[in-house]
Amino acid sequence: MQPLVLYDIVSNLPGHNVSPNPAKPRFVLSYKGLPFVTLWVEYSDISIAMRAIGAKPNKRQDGSDVYTVPVLSDPNTGALITDSLEIASYLEKTYPEKPIFPNNSESLIREFDPAHFRLIQPALKSIFVRTIEVFSPASAKSLIESRTMDIPLPWDENYDEDWALLEKGYNTACEWYQKTHGKWFMGDAFSYADIIVASYLLWFKRVLKEDEWVRISSWNGGKWAQILADVEKECKLA
Ligand SMILES: N[C@@H](CCC(=O)N[C@@H](CS)C(=O)NCC(=O)O)C(=O)O
Missing domain, CATH: 1.20.1050.10 (Glutathione S-transferase Yfyf (Class Pi); Chain A, domain 2)
Structure with a gap:
C-alpha cells in the first residue's frame, strides 16, 4: 500500500503541527493504522498550493470559495479530498477496519x-x-x-x-x-x-x-x- 498524503499547515513549533482541522485526519489515519506522509504548507500559501494540486475549494459561511487544508490525497485510489469531515467519511468507507463512526x-x-x-x-x-x-x-x-x-x-x-x-x-x-x-x-x-x-x-x-x-x-x-x-x-x- 502506498502512503496517503496529508496536507497540513506548518508552524515553527517542533513537529510543525498545530492546526485543529488537519489534526482530525491525522488522528484518523493513525487510529486506522494507515501509512501516511504529511506535506507542510505555509498558511499564506494554502490557496496557491491547493490550486496547484487540483484540490477542490471549500465554502466560506457566505457561500464564497476558499481553499483550505486539510486535503488528503490517496494514491491507492486516486482520491483527492478537501475538508476534514469529508476526509473522515472517505477513510471510513475506503478503510472500514477500526471504525470511527x-x-x-x-x-x-x-x-x-x-x-x-x-x-x-x-x-x-x-x-x-x-x-x-x-x-x-x-x-x-x-x-x-x-x-x-x-x-x-x-x-x-x-x-x-x-x-x-x-x-x-x-x-x-x-x-x-x-x-x-x-x-x-x-x-x-x-x-x-x-x-x-x-x-x-x-x-x-x-x-x-x-x-x-x-x-x-x-x-x-x-x-x-x-x-x-x-x-x-x-x-x-x-
Ligand atoms: N471545514 C473545513 C475547515 C478547514 C479550515 O478552515 N482550514 C483552515 C486551517 S485550520 C484553512 O485552511 N484556512 C484557509 C483560509 O481561511 O484562508 C475542514 O474541516 O476541513
Whole structure:
C-alpha cells in the first residue's frame, strides 16, 4: 500500500503541527493504522498550493470559495479530498477496519462537529493571538487578513471574557460526556466525536502558554487533559 498524503499547515513549533482541522485526519489515519506522509504548507500559501494540486475549494459561511487544508490525497485510489469531515467519511468507507463512526453514527457525528465548534468559537480570538506567534510573518499576516472577516480586530481586547466563554463551553461539553457511562463521548465506543474534541484541545495545548493550558486542564476535574491523552493513546499518536 502506498502512503496517503496529508496536507497540513506548518508552524515553527517542533513537529510543525498545530492546526485543529488537519489534526482530525491525522488522528484518523493513525487510529486506522494507515501509512501516511504529511506535506507542510505555509498558511499564506494554502490557496496557491491547493490550486496547484487540483484540490477542490471549500465554502466560506457566505457561500464564497476558499481553499483550505486539510486535503488528503490517496494514491491507492486516486482520491483527492478537501475538508476534514469529508476526509473522515472517505477513510471510513475506503478503510472500514477500526471504525470511527461506530453504530452507524456518521450522521449524528456530522451534527456534533458544528455543535462542538459553537461551544468554543466565541473564545477563538485569544487562541488566534497565540497561533500567530508560532507562524511565519507572512502566514501570521495572512491568518489575520482571512479571519478578521468574521472575528474583527483587536483580537486580545476581551481576554478575560474569552476565558469565561471557553470555560462555559467546556462545561457544556462536560455535561454531554456525562450523559453516557464510559470515558468516550459515545460511552464505551471510541469515535470521531472524541477525535474532534481532542483536535481542538491539541491546538490549545500547542499554542497556549503553559499556565494557560494548565488553566484549561484544571476545568471539570482535569477532564480535558485526560481526554486529549486518552485520544492520543487510542490513536497511537502519544
Ligand atoms: N471545514 C473545513 C475547515 C478547514 C479550515 O478552515 N482550514 C483552515 C486551517 S485550520 C484553512 O485552511 N484556512 C484557509 C483560509 O481561511 O484562508 C475542514 O474541516 O476541513
